[in-house]
Amino acid sequence: MKNHDKIATRLAQILNKLNSGERFSVEELVEEFSVTSRTIQRDLNERLSYLPLKKENNLYYLEEYYLGKLNFDDIKNFAALSGVRDLFPSLKEDFLKNVLDATINQAYLIKGHDYEDISGDTETFLCIEMAIINHTVIEFIYNGKLREVKPYKLINTKGIWYLASVEDEKLKTFSFKKISKVTDTDLAFEIDKSVSENIQNSDNTWFSHEPIEVVIKVDAEVSGYFTRRKILPNQTIVKELAEGGLLVSTKVAFDEEILKIVRYWIPHVKIISPVHLQEKLEDILKKYLKL
Known part of the structure; x- marks a missing residue:
């Protein structure tokens, strides 16, 4: 999952909590989302600064007059916008307030690609994600063959998920939907900086062949x-x-x-x-x- 996608998901959940009248501390959010206190502080003090937030006894909450103002679509809109900041010329405070206004946000319509449904593959997705984060080798079945790879990135291109990984010292791409029976071997590997840069800087999805x-x-x-x-x-x-x-x-x-x-x-x-x-x-x- 890309970093902006994680931010969007986290902010949507925080927004939902605030909108429902919940009160919470920074420490509670740190534990819930497994991020640093600095990240949560940035969420509250920068990314959500346009909201009328209050802090009392180290607990954050939304001003009473604003409770319930955000409907589910509003929350989804903001979550999406927080993940695609580059789509807009600027995402300043006034702009965000306008987007969350039920009348003004009718001026915006964002159309993108359809996304493949991977809702039934959550465990597989999370297993690969954790292996990428922890730099551990994984095994899985792909096209009927057992593979052992060093996973580097889950990449979404035009709504389709792929896994970029190193197999037999070669950078290869695997279609996520064709991956099954994933096992984390817990065998650590060292990240190759040149491989990471290749993945990051290339517009290609398939790395398995000479360009x-x-x-x-x-x-x-x-x-x-x-x-x-x-x-x-x-x-x-x-x-x-x-x-x-x-x-x-x-x-x-x-x-x-x-x-x-x-x-x-x-x-x-x-x-x-x-x-x-x-x-x-x-x-x-x-x-x-x-x-």
Whole structure:
């Protein structure tokens, strides 16, 4: 789970407590959420500073006039916003107050990807999470085969969970839903900083294969989409063309990883290199047109 997701979950629970009229100490929250007192202090004094909080006998609570003001949707809205701060130009105090206002928050609608349902795999998820935190080797069954890996990160890409881990000294990716019968061996391993940096800095989901560098020509009609955000994994703008188009570079693990994106943008994009990828795309389209 990403750090901002943990923050969002914790804040939502604290908000729910406050909204219900509960009183609690910093120490109680530290024990409940297994975080430091400094983290809880930051939650209360910074992240929730826009609320009318009171402190009495070392217990925090919400001003009486504000009790019950937040409905369940309000709490979910704030929890979501706290986890996607970069989505907005700023998340200042006035903005947060407006978001939690039942009238003003009608101005916002956030649409994202559908997320795969892993609610039935909570124990597996938590077992892997703890192994990542404790740097311990795990075993599991994947595609009918027993695997022994050093787990590094649980990664969510477009709503799908993956496990990035090292097996036989190679960085590999496993689809979480295909993982079963996880066992924590309690065998500690040392984190390889270069592996962590590779995972952190790469836009690719699959680390099991050597990356393929692909250069794509983008027409002027759609170049704005590619300059505003990264359409391609590990996208780099190589050159801005005279007519307003772009040459864009990317690195992918599989042919299909880039072909499916290019198909979406036809006829405004073309693969320049490697040539065999453009030829493969054209063959696929020819076969489709014959159907």
